[in-house]
Amino acid sequence: METAIHDLRAGFCAIVGLPNVGKSTLLNRMLGKKLVATSAKPQTTRDRILGVHSIALPGQDPARAQIAYVDTPGAQDGKGPLRKYMQNAAIGAANDADVVLYLVDATDRRGSRPGRLVDEDLAALGQATRAHPFVVGLNKVDRVAKPELLPLIEAWAGSAPGVDVIPLSAANGENVDVLERAIAKLLPVGPPLFPDDMTTDRSPQFIAQEIIREQLYHQLGKELPYASAVQVETWTERKGEIAIGAVIVVERSSQKPIVVGRAGSRIRELGIAGRAALTEAFGKPVHLSLFVKVLAEWSSAESDLRKLGYGGES
Numbered sequence: 001m002e003t004a005i006h007d008l009r010a011g012f013c014a015i016v017g018l019p020n021v022g023k024s025t026l027l028n029r030m031l032g033k034k035l036v037a038t039s040a041k042p043q044t045t046r047d048r049i050l051g052v053h054s055i056a057l058p059g060q061d062p063a064r065a066q067i068a069y070v071d072t073p074g075a076q077d078g079k080g081p082l083r084k085y086m087q088n089a090a091i092g093a094a095n096d097a098d099v100v101l102y103l104v105d106a107t108d109r110r111g112s113r114p115g116r117l118v119d120e121d122l123a124a125l126g127q128a129t130r131a132h133p134f135v136v137g138l139n140k141v142d143r144v145a146k147p148e149l150l151p152l153i154e155a156w157a158g159s160a161p162g163v164d165v166i167p168l169s170a171a172n173g174e175n176v177d178v179l180e181r182a183i184a185k186l187l188p189v190g191p192p193l194f195p196d197d198m199t200t201d202r203s204p205q206f207i208a209q210e211i212i213r214e215q216l217y218h219q220l221g222k223e224l225p226y227a228s229a230v231q232v233e234t235w236t237e238r239k240g241e242i243a244i245g246a247v248i249v250v251e252r253s254s255q256k257p258i259v260v261g262r263a264g265s266r267i268r269e270l271g272i273a274g275r276a277a278l279t280e281a282f283g284k285p286v287h288l289s290l291f292v293k294v295l296a297e298w299s300s301a302e303s304d305l306r307k308l309g310y311g312g313e314s
């Protein structure tokens with residue numbers, strides 16, 4: 001049967017893997033803009049986030065694909081309501097997907113062990129991955145010598161019959177188009193799932209929170225980003241500019257002075273960097289006012305988690 005004129009390859013692709021392998025960097029790269037927070041610290045992503053990307057499939061029928069990527073929190077062991085929420089977000093996304101992209105850090109020794117897919121702490125995610133067609137992406141090849149890469153590709157090629165193993169660099173874009181075509185190949189043919197101009201299901205406010213939260217990972221010490229959340233409280237658009245009022249929520253009163261810094265120096269720096277990143281992301285001038293608030297032990301209280309946006313659909 002010939003494909004209908006409006007048909008294309010369309011479906012959901014969950015991006016899963018260990019923390020810090022570059023899942024969010026890859027999603028931003030594919031969409032060509034900053035949608036989600038990335039950082040050198042593991043467990044940056046807390047929630048599943050949708051990013052829709054349409055690509056051409058030259059010489060194929062259908063000749064177009066609409067891939068609905070779902071970025072997920074890095075798979076990890078851990079306790080407490082926030083960790084649980086993060087784990088469920090990743091497993092849920094993999095379960096709901098048409099295709100799973102299992103992303104591996106090719107510079108990490110753990111990346112050389114496909115067995116990791118079935119390790120105990122990752123068992124549920126491994127199972128969800130294997131229940132679907134999946135593609136393995138070996139990321140960060142910009143930092144791996146070619147001879148070291150070949151055994152890695154071979155090892156992962158053995159993880160399932162016929163599985164595509166694509167070396168790539170989310171940082172410089174190398175091979176990302178090849179990866180996307182390998183994913184598209186596995187999607188069902190049908191009508192588009194989303195309108196052409198839609199890139200995410202998240203509000204601009206949510207994206208702003210992610211962008212501000214990313215600055216916490218960049219500028220605060222080791223522990224504090226994990227004890228923090230960001231909430232946009234006011235949003236005013238006027239004369240082509242956006243004025244944003246946001247609160248940085250911490251867990252303990254002892255954490256507040258650290259975020260504020262000596263004579264307000266830290267929060268000023270956060271504001272400057274946040275404003276620059278927001279201005280770039282939204283393509284118009286942004287004014288940002290930041291405040292710090294203590295919400296005692298928010299990450300262990302289900303009701304506070306929901307208040308901060310971690311809850312609901314996942």
Ligand SMILES: Nc1nc2c(ncn2[C@@H]2O[C@H](COP(=O)(O)OP(=O)(O)OP(=O)(O)O)[C@@H](O)[C@H]2O)c(=O)[nH]1
Pocket residue numbers: 018019020021022023024025026037038039040041042043044045046072073074075139140141142143168169170171172
């Ligand atoms: N050299 C290099 N670094 C990369 C590449 N992709 C991502 N990174 C870096 O790896 C770190 C982690 O990137 P993220 O995109 O936040 O990783 P993630 O998998 O989303 O992490 P979680 O959300 O914590 O699970 C950041 O410092 C990125 O700059 C790559 O292709 N090459």
Ligand SMILES: [Mg+2]
Pocket residue numbers: 023024025037038044045071072073074
């Ligand atoms: Mg991430």
